[in-house]
């Protein structure tokens with residue numbers, strides 16, 4: 001009886017040691033769920049979700065304090081992806097949140113005074129310029145977050161919607177009526 | 183007799199070639215205008231290098247290739263550039279694209295050509311450059327720039343396959359080209375063979391084109407082409423697909439995601455070989471192509487049409503009939519519905535089919551899939567079309583990819599046999615473009631994440647550096663203080679700040695910063711006071727108003743500068 005107890009205790013201690021070792025050895029930095037959520041967010045870094053960027057929003061979702069339907073640039077597609085990832089039901093945009101068509105910022109170069117305020121606002125360094133020099137936007141890197149629009153003292157930044165063209169055009173989902181049963 | 187191989191599946195739709203293949207190729211009349219899209223090929227759009235109102239000569243480059251994969255666009259005849267703007271183009275979307283509109287002057291005057299009697303004397307790089315500048319692209323429908331396909335590291339390509347199968351119903355442009363211009367096609371093939379270092383040339387032609395086969399065979403004999411063979415292949419759709427033809431001729435199975443060039447085979451359309459010859463030998467750019475005009479027209483025929491010829495002007499020469507419902511560019515299986523009849527002929531336009539209700543009855547409503555697997559039996563890519571349909575319909579794109587959606591060549595054989603009339607290919611096209619779009623946005627998101635993270639890192643680093651500097655300064659100040667209290671003479675010299683704003687020697691760094699800014703502002707004020715505006719008398723009201731707005735803007739900027747300076751001092 002006593003020896004059985006000892007053996008069990010010994011096994012428990014050994015397994016515990018293995019587990020403890022594994023926990024240290026295979027320790028994962030950060031929260032993997034946050035990374036996964038962040039991977040499906042559009043990375044616009046616009047803060048329209050109410051969080052200071054995509055990663056903070058991802059963290060909030062992972063902690064269960066934020067809903068999945070708060071990111072306008074992600075569109076319904078994005079909500080679907082989040083729902084799939086988290087195994088929860090799709091939830092449409094609510095209240096005044098609505099999906100946003102993709103746009104890029106455009107600086108009216110005649111009015112730019114070179115104040116560098118927009119550069120400081122841009123989360124992805126998509127604006128080039130220097131103090132008292134005209135600034136311009138690298139359209140390919142601009143995520144369309146609109147964060148540069150408000151700080152501009154002379155209101156020379158406009159958001160230009162990206163129109164459908166030959167290269168970004170997509171085949172539509174075929175809609176065919178089913179023949180009504182005779 | 184060569185033993186041929188078979189590919190999986192295939193169908194036998196009515197060929198409908200007899201209507202248009204009994205008449206020789208006609209020269210299409212010079213149209214009233216030419217609408218030439220700048221994006222007719224795979225890769226980057228060509229860049230317009232002419233201006234509206236400019237006179238151009240036939241064969242002159244009007245769109246220069248841009249970037250690695252691109253091709254030149256030329257003036258198909260001499261005339262005036264009327265406009266460079268967005269026009270409807272031959273694309274299923276119906277979205278306009280950048281086009282050059284040319285009004286022919288009727289002289290058809292060539293620009294200086296650079297013919298070459300002995301192409302063997304040219305370097306391979308030179309040959310490829312000439313092809314790129316001549317705008318030669320694949321004319322079988324893929325319109326991939328040919329120079330990009332004519333690379334070979336010595337002896338890697340063993341076989342050059344020339345595709346003259348022309349398996350799609352209605353189309354006869356390659357048939358007629360082979361009948362009438364066989365010798366030139368073969369000369370072009372010789373150039374391609376040299377560029378690829380290929381050993382043999384196999385020319386595959388479906389056995390429903392005996393005249394073309396005979397013409398090509400006698401041209402091989404007359405031209406004394408060695409290791410070049412014209413092979414009659416069985417007529418089965420889609421036997422003209424590159425993978426399928428390679429399989430039939432060589433027995434090589436080009437697996438999913440593998441390029442045929444890795445297996446030692448490169449494939450070109452016969453029309454491309456012809457254009458290659460014209461470009462190298464005669465210095466003629468690709469400014470025209472053979473187009474089959476057929477279907478619901480009075481006199482179906484093949485025309486040599488200039489690129490940019492409006493489709494309706496071309497159809498007008500084949501006897502248009504009433505109750506035409508629309509036009510298909512390409513064949514009935516893989517072609518696209520044209521958004522408008524006025525779009526210009528492009529390099530990919532092999533065939534133009536006028537549609538009528540009797541020839542193309544409206545599609546029957548689709549029924550649910552009954553999983554009869556007839557589509558599986560005919561799929562040349564050995565896919566499971568009914569599964570692909572299921573996944574595409576439910577937008578399960580990941581699964582569709584797992585089932586090799588991207589191996590589908592969109593041949594339409596599955597839709598052709600489907601007893602439920604399901605437009606299967608449309609679902610595949612939808613799924614493919616959806617996946618591409620998602621991939622693009624994923625790439626963009628990844629790039630944005632990386633840039634954002636780098637920015638955060640940079641800001642963090644700058645903050646750290648600033649803090650370090652500050653700490654160092656503070657330490658220096660403290661030491662100086664300690665020194666001063668220890669030995670009051672001589673007074674310590676404390677950096678450049680002293681001279682600038684006469685700050686007390688023991689100012690702490692925060693304070694010096696503030697004083698510095700104050701000094702800068704004072705300086706600016708002095709400057710502003712000194713520079714009085716001149717010529718302020720005799721101003722028109724308009725000028726005055728302008729000055730007022732500018733002054734207002736200045737005031738605002740000054741305000742902002744002050745407030746941001748305040749912020750700085752608070753920091």
Ligand code: SF4
Nearest residue numbers: 044046047049054071
């Ligand atoms: S709204 Fe979307 S894109 Fe904008 S910061 Fe939040 S998660 Fe990122």
Ligand code: SF4
Nearest residue numbers: 122142143145146148
């Ligand atoms: S340029 Fe403006 S809109 Fe574009 S990413 Fe930067 S801050 Fe956002």
Ligand code: SF4
Nearest residue numbers: 551552554555557600
């Ligand atoms: S042929 Fe049509 S009905 Fe039959 S399995 Fe294929 S998709 Fe379904």
Ligand code: SF4
Nearest residue numbers: 561590591593594596
């Ligand atoms: S369209 Fe695609 S799935 Fe259908 S038969 Fe052709 S290759 Fe197979």
